[in-house]
Amino acid sequence: MNRILLSIAILLLSIPAIGKGKYTDPYKGYEESAFMDMDFDQNILTPAVGDKEHTAIVKYMTRLGNNLAKKGYTIDLTRDDEVIIVTIPSDDLFLPNDTLLSPDAPAKINPLVTVLADPEMFKVVYTVNTDNTGSQKYNLWLSHERNNSIYDWLLGRVSEDLIVIPYEMGDTEPVDESRTRKARAANRRVEFYLIPGPKMITQAHKGLLR
Numbered sequence: 001m002n003r004i005l006l007s008i009a010i011l012l013l014s015i016p017a018i019g020k021g022k023y024t025d026p027y028k029g030y031e032e033s034a035f036m037d038m039d040f041d042q043n044i045l046t047p048a049v050g051d052k053e054h055t056a057i058v059k060y061m062t063r064l065g066n067n068l069a070k071k072g073y074t075i076d077l078t079r080d081d082e083v084i085i086v087t088i089p090s091d092d093l094f095l096p097n098d099t100l101l102s103p104d105a106p107a108k109i110n111p112l113v114t115v116l117a118d119p120e121m122f123k124v125v126y127t128v129n130t131d132n133t134g135s136q137k138y139n140l141w142l143s144h145e146r147n148n149s150i151y152d153w154l155l156g157r158v159s160e161d162l163i164v165i166p167y168e169m170g171d172t173e174p175v176d177e178s179r180t181r182k183a184r185a186a187n188r189r190v191e192f193y194l195i196p197g198p199k200m201i202t203q204a205h206k207g208l209l210r
Contacts, residue, residue, distance in 0.1 A: 053204035099145035120199035
């Protein structure tokens with residue numbers, strides 16, 4: 001992902017959700033279908049968080065990111081530290097060129113699912129990425145089929161009220177463009193973006209986010 005462009009975009013879109021009057025839930029009027037129609041960058045940036053909520057959300061997300069890192073995940077922060085990126089190597093979830101989750105996959109994802117127990121705390125966007133070993137058409141197909149496996153498994157274990165938006169990237173977003181075996185392994189990954197949900201933003205506004 002081009003996180004430099006993402007940082008620039010947030011400056012353009014970060015109009016506070018709170019006006020001078022009554023507080024308004026930034027999720028008001030949004031339905032999951034609206035998020036499904038957005039492109040990836042729009043989804044990561046939506047909704048914008050007001051200045052009043054920003055500090056509390058950053059503290060919460062930083063603490064949560066540290067806890068997830070202790071469980072063995074690779075963690076990064078984006079959108080001015082308001083959004084957590086949890087990266088899981090595809091090799092931990094799938095056998096080579098397979099599209100069904102491996103027997104070991106649930107143990108890799110379950111700690112993350114536990115964090116998502118409250119469906120109003122987060123909006124979840126995730127991307128399924130491959131390396132460039134095969135053709136672009138094949139890699140998009142592989143990404144699509146693996147996404148189906150992840151999506152079906154995930155929605156069987158989280159609340160139907162949790163907003164979950166998947167993107168099938170194929171080999172279009174490499175983190176390492178070199179041609180080494182290590183680079184290809186790094187590019188085969190699933191990235192989960194944990195975005196502030198309505199409850200998190202409301203609690204931050206009220207000073208209740210802990």
